[in-house]
Amino acid sequence: MKKLLEISLGVVTSVGGFLEVGSMATAAQAGALFGFQLIWAVVLGTICIIFLVEMAGRFAAVSHHTIADGIRERFGFNAFIWPLLAVLLVNFLVLSAEIGGVAIAAELATGISFQWWALPVAFLAWLLLWKGTFGLIEKGVSMLGLVTLCFVVAAVMLRPEWKEVAVGAAPSLPHHDTAKYWFMAVSILGASISPYLFMFYSSGAIEDQWDKSYLGTNRAIAGLGMSFGGTISVGVLIVAALVLGAHGVTEVDDYNQLPLMLIPIFGFWGFVLFVASLAIACFGAALEVALQQAYLVAQGFGWNWGEDLKPRDDPGFSLVYTLTLFLAAVPIALGLDPLKLTIFSMALTAASLPLTVVPFLFLLNDDRYVGEHRNGVVSNAAVIFVIALGFVLAVVSIPLQIFGGT
Amino acid sequence: MQLLRDMLDKQVVDREQVKIGKVDSIVAELKPGKPPRVSAVELGSIALARRLGSTPAGWTAKLAARLSGKQQARPHRIAWNKVRDIGVDIEFDIDVRRTRIFAWQDWLREHVVGRIPGA
Numbered sequence: 365m366k367k368l369l370e371i372s373l374g375v376v377t378s379v380g381g382f383l384e385v386g387s388m389a390t391a392a393q394a395g396a397l398f399g400f401q402l403i404w405a406v407v408l409g410t411i412c413i414i415f416l417v418e419m420a421g422r423f424a425a426v427s428h429h430t431i432a433d434g435i436r437e438r439f440g441f442n443a444f445i446w447p448l449l450a451v452l453l454v455n456f457l458v459l460s461a462e463i464g465g466v467a468i469a470a471e472l473a474t475g476i477s478f479q480w481w482a483l484p485v486a487f488l489a490w491l492l493l494w495k496g497t498f499g500l501i502e503k504g505v506s507m508l509g510l511v512t513l514c515f516v517v518a519a520v521m522l523r524p525e526w527k528e529v530a531v532g533a534a535p536s537l538p539h540h541d542t543a544k545y546w547f548m549a550v551s552i553l554g555a556s557i558s559p560y561l562f563m564f565y566s567s568g569a570i571e572d573q574w575d576k577s578y579l580g581t582n583r584a585i586a587g588l589g590m591s592f593g594g595t596i597s598v599g600v601l602i603v604a605a606l607v608l609g610a611h612g613v614t615e616v617d618d619y620n621q622l623p624l625m626l627i628p629i630f631g632f633w634g635f636v637l638f639v640a641s642l643a644i645a646c647f648g649a650a651l652e653v654a655l656q657q658a659y660l661v662a663q664g665f666g667w668n669w670g671e672d673l674k675p676r677d678d679p680g681f682s683l684v685y686t687l688t689l690f691l692a693a694v695p696i697a698l699g700l701d702p703l704k705l706t707i708f709s710m711a712l713t714a715a716s717l718p719l720t721v722v723p724f725l726f727l728l729n730d731d732r733y734v735g736e737h738r739n740g741v742v743s744n745a746a747v748i749f750v751i752a753l754g755f756v757l758a759v760v761s762i763p764l765q766i767f768g769g770t
Numbered sequence: 771m772q773l774l775r776d777m778l779d780k781q782v783v784d785r786e787q788v789k790i791g792k793v794d795s796i797v798a799e800l801k802p803g804k805p806p807r808v809s810a811v812e813l814g815s816i817a818l819a820r821r822l823g824s825t826p827a828g829w830t831a832k833l834a835a836r837l838s839g840k841q842q843a844r845p846h847r848i849a850w851n852k853v854r855d856i857g858v859d860i861e862f863d864i865d866v867r868r869t870r871i872f873a874w875q876d877w878l879r880e881h882v883v884g885r886i887p888g889a
Binding site for chain 2: 442683
């Protein structure tokens with residue numbers, strides 16, 4: 365019973381981590397412009413992240429190391445510094461985008477421009493991290509994230525041709541806007557396979573003191589949680605395809621177009637649900653990314669860390685998330701377009717993948733860390749696939765950004 | 771045990787299990803006619819910067835000397851004979867509060883973090 369509760373909490377938490385401004389914006393853009401054709405990218409991204417999250421959890425539960433600890437210890441500081449810098453940069457941009465997402469939701473709700481909301485949002489997130497515990501953040505905020513299920517409900521109520529949805533789940537070549545099509549595919553993959561997601565997950569496993577008895581729980585949470593998150597993304601894509609596409613909105617280049625998505629289905633409440641979903645999903649992600657930034661620095665340099673400690677007991681750790689949050693709010697407060705930043709940071713995430721995923725291949729096959737729980741053939745095949753995909757994405761994402769970006 | 775593989779970059783904790791840093795470098799003693807002997811481990815930004823090359827090492831040492839005085843411009847050393855346990859972390863029989871390792875965190879606590887309400 366306790367395990368069942370833990371699994372359901374974990375699943376809810378992973379949904380909170382999975383669905384954020386990146387997955388919502390990329391799925392909505394893809395749906396509006398290409399109908400169901402890019403569903404395969406969401407499905408592929410979800411399968412990849414299931415494997416990586418399962419491995420991150422297994423590594424933490426068996427070796428009692430987080431992924432960041434493991435990379436530094438196994439490869440040495442001179443190698444660790446590259447993923448460290450890359451993830452710090454990517455996290456910073458993603459955090460800025462998430463703050464932008466909440467600020468846009470606040471603008472939609474109040475009519476006051478999003479720029480004014482950036483600093484208050486950062487302050488609220490900071491206050492929760494400063495005073496809250498890991499349990500509060502993990503469980504409380506992600507419970508609220510269940511509101512995003514409204515996209516799945518909406519997608520079903522729209523009665524899509526399920527046969528066409530299934531066809532979209534298989535990759536196919538675009539009939540128009542080729543560069544944009546591939547850029548969207550890259551952004552969707554970047555939004556699904558986020559390094560912060562699996563690194564945060566391994567830190568969480570250490571915070572919750574997982575050991576080998578959690579391996580089954582870990583597998584269930586990784587599989588169910590990420591599939592659940594992926595399903596909601598597909599829901600967003602279907603709704604965008606059927607509502608935005610049908611209303612002639614093919615180019616989502618402004619957040620103000622997005623709330624239209626749910627109005628034909630739920631009327632005024634559709635607007636409320638959209639704003640709530642955007643605000644909660646982005647706020648939850650902002651908390652996780654800010655915390656992950658502090659985890660990464662503290663773990664990389666061996667400082668004391670833990671969200672349950674009082675800030676005065678880990679001043680270095682607390683200062684990192686404090687500075688990160690407020691600095692990340694600055695570009696939004698200065699008026700940088702959150703939607704553009706989101707799409708850009710998702711493509712950059714995809715480009716950074718090789719640096720964080722290559723170490724998995726070594727860490728998860730190293731007897732000294734995972735012993736008998738090392739990767740099997742299937743998991744290793746999955747990692748090699750993600751690495752290959754990561755290299756392709758790293759090479760193509762910058763040119764595609766130039767030719768297919770918005 | 772292989773020094774570089776199994777020691778370098780491992781988490782260091784004190785006798786109260788407080789995380790105090792990573793093994794940023796290893797100090798070995800060379801005496802004529804005898805095999806090299808590990809005498810200490812080093813922690814801190816200066817030791818770390820030395821591994822990246824002489825330019826970062828020079829900058830970090832200068833910065834440390836400016837921020838906290840000449841005596842801080844050396845890495846923190848923990849004698850190898852204080853080692854108590856090598857497992858997931860390396861435990862040394864010391865009390866971090868009686869070293870200078872956390873001087874910067876103490877400074878932060880006193881001057882920045884402690885001044886924010888609710889810390």
